[in-house]
Structures are given as structure tokens and as C-alpha cells.
Amino acid sequence: MNLPQQRLECVDAGSEFCPCYLAETNECITCSHLQGKDFCDCHWRGVCIYQEYAMNGYKSKTNRQLFTFNIENRTKLTKDCTILKIKVTKTLARQLKEPGAYVFLRDKKTMHYFDVPMSILDADDVNGYIYIAYQILGTKTKMLEQIDSEITVRGPYWNGLIGKRYLKAIKNSNCLVIARGIGQAPAVLVTKKLINNNNVTLVIDKGKIGKEFMSDYIKNLASNKLNIIEEEIRTQKGKSLIKNILKNEKIGLVFSGGSDVIHSSILDIIDELKIDPYVVATNNNEFCCGEGICGACSARLKSGKTIKTCKTQLNLREVLERRIRRD
Numbered sequence: 001m002n003l004p005q006q007r008l009e010c011v012d013a014g015s016e017f018c019p020c021y022l023a024e025t026n027e028c029i030t031c032s033h034l035q036g037k038d039f040c041d042c043h044w045r046g047v048c049i050y051q052e053y054a055m056n057g058y059k060s061k062t063n064r065q066l067f068t069f070n071i072e073n074r075t076k077l078t079k080d081c082t083i084l085k086i087k088v089t090k091t092l093a094r095q096l097k098e099p100g101a102y103v104f105l106r107d108k109k110t111m112h113y114f115d116v117p118m119s120i121l122d123a124d125d126v127n128g129y130i131y132i133a134y135q136i137l138g139t140k141t142k143m144l145e146q147i148d149s150e151i152t153v154r155g156p157y158w159n160g161l162i163g164k165r166y167l168k169a170i171k172n173s174n175c176l177v178i179a180r181g182i183g184q185a186p187a188v189l190v191t192k193k194l195i196n197n198n199n200v201t202l203v204i205d206k207g208k209i210g211k212e213f214m215s216d217y218i219k220n221l222a223s224n225k226l227n228i229i230e231e232e233i234r235t236q237k238g239k240s241l242i243k244n245i246l247k248n249e250k251i252g253l254v255f256s257g258g259s260d261v262i263h264s265s266i267l268d269i270i271d272e273l274k275i276d277p278y279v280v281a282t283n284n285n286e287f288c289c290g291e292g293i294c295g296a297c298s299a300r301l302k303s304g305k306t307i308k309t310c311k312t313q314l315n316l317r318e319v320l321e322r323r324i325r326r327d
Contacts, residue, residue, distance in 0.1 A: 007043055009313040011100075011159040014047040021060050022292050022308075023053050029292070029312055064290070067092070067153045068108050072129070080136040081182065081209040082144075083121065086151060090128040095156040097123035099189045100164050100283075103155035104290060105132065106140070107147045116140035117287040119160050119186040122217045131217070133185040135209055157290050159283060159309075160186055162316045166253055166278035171197040173252030176245055176277075178266065180233060181207020183257030184214035186282055190255050191218050191226070198252070199225050201245055205233045207258070233262070243269050246277070256281040264320055281316050285309040 010029035012018045019028060028034035031049040032041040042049070052061070073085040088096075096103065101123070104115040121131040134141055144151075158164075167190065175194045179187035184204060191214075194200050204212050212230060231238045245251065246269060254270070254277050256263045263281045270277065288296035292308035300306050301318060309319070 007041065008307060009043055010311050011164070011313055012311055013043075013049060016062055017064065018047075019049050019053040019056070019060055020291060023049070024060055027292075029308065064154055064156070068150055069153055070149055071147065071151055077133075077211045077213055078209055081211060081213075082134055082136075083213065084132045084134070084144075084151075086130050086132065086153065088128055088130050088153065090125050092153075092156060093123045093128050093130055094125035096120045096130055097125050097189070098158060099167055099193050100158050100161035100186065101155075101189070102157050102160040102287075103130070103132075103153050104157075105144060105154075106152050107143055108150050108152045110143060114140055114143055115154065115288075116144065117157070117160075117290065119282075120189065121185040121214075122188050133182060133213065135182040154290075157310075159311055159313070161190070161280055162283050162314060162319060163278065163280040164313060166280050167193050170194065170253045170278055173198050174249050175200045175253045175255070176242075176249075176251045177202045177255045178205075178233060178242065178257060178262070179203070179214060179255075180205040180258035180262055181209050183207070183259075183262075183282055184212070185257075187255065187257040188214050188217045190257070190280070192221065194253070194255075195221050195225050199227075201227045201229065201249065201251075203229045203231055203233060203238075203242065203245075205231060205238065205258075233258075234265075239265070239269070242266065243273070246270065246275060247273055251275075251277045253278040253280065258282065260284050260320060263316060267317065267320070279316050283309065285319075 008029050013030045022028050023034045026036040030042050033050040070087050072087050075083040101120040102117050105118050106114040118132045121133045123130045175198045177191050256266050285297045287310045288294045290310050292311045297310040298306050299309050
């Protein structure tokens with residue numbers, strides 16, 4: 001059976017970083033002309049990517065910059081979890097004050113292959129600060145522990161969430177935000193975004209890090225629109241809690257901040273209840289370059305098409321069911 005050609009949406013389309021390197025090799029995610037095709041078939045984003053490419057001399061635009069910033073404060077939450085407060089430019093802080101935003105960090109004394117992607121916990125664009133929460137898991141995060149004051153930051157990047165467009169679409173609804181362990185970090189900006197026009201039930205699970213930390217960053221939000229519950233969501237009690245909220249509170253959007261196992265569990269409950277809320281989740285694919293070049297994030301869809309998950313917005317179900325690593 002021939003499957004219909006799927007139009008893919010690039011998170012960078014229409015931004016100051018578009019068109020990128022992929023345009024120069026006929027591998028643009030969105031523009032059919034910059035895929036080597038003779039026809040125009042794209043999701044219009046208000047800007048013609050091919051025209052921008054032509055007007056820029058048939059080459060890619062601005063690349064993400066490497067910055068060296070100072071770590072103003074380091075808060076050790078637990079043995080394996082730390083929060084960094086980094087002094088950045090107000091412009092970069094503003095660019096990163098968006099759900100799904102992330103940067104690459106490393107010690108300025110190390111080589112580029114120590115770059116590690118980190119979600120933005122919070123951003124202060126008035127004073128120029130970003131906050132990063134990280135869990136020590138391997139070599140790259142262990143190297144972050146050794147940084148004294150100056151840190152290399154590369155960004156901004158925005159594809160840390162799957163289903164970002166639903167955060168803009170949902171209004172005047174009840175939303176459920178689930179955050180487990182280090183998944184609390186990307187949940188902060190999601191909660192701030194949703195509470196502007198919605199009521200939010202926030203379920204926090206300390207997870208493996210054993211610490212609840214996100215409430216300090218949302219304490220100034222309207223308390224009459226935010227209900228915070230602490231519960232271990234992988235227990236039977238936790239699953240029952242999630243099920244009851246979804247069943248009884250007419251939830252219009254669910255955010256899953258955690259592992260793919262958590263994502264799948266939430267989708268199973270949604271299917272069991274036969275409801276259809278918007279679903280947004282953390283993008284748990286491996287990111288290495290963030291530009292779609294290295295191939296570390298590549299996954300193959302049901303159609304057989306290989307996509308770059310560091311830039312491409314997809315349906316969560318397809319990501320979970322069809323994620324096949326490239327040989």
C-alpha cells in the first residue's frame with residue numbers, strides 16, 4: 001500500500017535561523033523546492049523559505065552562536081541534581097522564554113563533543129538570566145559538575161517538546177500537567193504558558209532525583225487557577241489519580257514531562273477512557289548537534305521516511321510507535 005506523502009513541520013521554519021544548513025544539501029524539512037523537487041508543497045508559515053534562501057545568496061542564514069557566560073549561582077538539590085543560574089544577554093533570555101526551549105552547555109575548556117542539551121527551567125528576560133536543572137547521568141553531565149564559573153552556551157533551540165502548537169491553541173480549558181523527576185524542568189514554562197488562559201492541575205512526582213523543585217518557579221502564578229498535587233504517578237494510586245482527573249475534569253490538554261514510558265502510560269489511559277485531549281510531551285530523542293546534521297536524532301516513520309527529531313514536530317503516537325534508529 002502506498003502511504004500518502006507526509007508534510008513535515010520544522011520548528012525553525014520562518015525564524016531568523018531559517019533556511020539552515022539543510023537547505024544547502026536539498027534536505028530542508030519543510031520546503032519541497034529545497035528538497036530537490038520541482039513543485040511547491042509546504043505548510044505556509046508566513047515566509048517563503050525558498051525565497052529567503054534565494055535572497056540570501058542561495059546559502060543558509062545565521063547560525064546559532066556560541067556564548068561564554070558566567071554561572072551566577074549553583075544550587076545542589078540532591079547528590080545527582082543541580083540547578084544553575086546563568087547570566088546571559090536579555091535577548092537570549094527572551095528567545096528562551098518559551099516552552100520547549102533548550103540550549104547546549106559545556107565547559108569552555110572542553111571540546112565541542114561535550115555539548116549536552118539542557119531544557120530551560122526558567123528565563124528572566126528583564127535581568128538576563130536563565131535557569132537550568134540537570135541530573136547527573138553520564139560523562140557530559142559529570143563534566144558540568146566541574147565547571148567553576150564560565151560556561152559555554154549554544155542556542156537558542158526550541159524543539160524540546162512534541163506537540164508545541166497545541167499550547168498556543170488551547171484556551172479557556174482545564175489542563176493537566178504531569179512532571180516526573182527532571183521532567184519538572186520543562187514543565188515550568190509549560191505551566192506558565194497554559195495558566196494565562198486556562199486552569200491547570202499540576203501533578204508532580206519527585207521521581208529518581210527525589211526532590212520537588214519546580215514549585216519555587218511557579219509560586220507567583222494565580223493560585224485560583226493552579227492546583228498542585230504531589231504523587232508517585234507510576235504506582236497504582238498515581239495511575240488512578242491521573243485516570244480520575246482525565247475522566248472527571250474535562251481536560252482539554254495533557255502535558256507529559258517524563259520518560260517515554262510515562263508518555264505511553266498516559267496515552268493508554270486516554271485510549272481507555274475514549275477521550276481526545278491535546279497531548280504535549282517532552283521530546284526524549286537523543287540530540288547531539290541540534291541542527292539536523294549529525295544524524296544522532298534520526299528516526300524512521302511508518303512511511304519509511306527518515307526524519308530529524310531535533311527539528312521536526314511530529315505526532316506523539318507516531319514517535320512512540322515508529323521510532324526506529326538509523327543503522
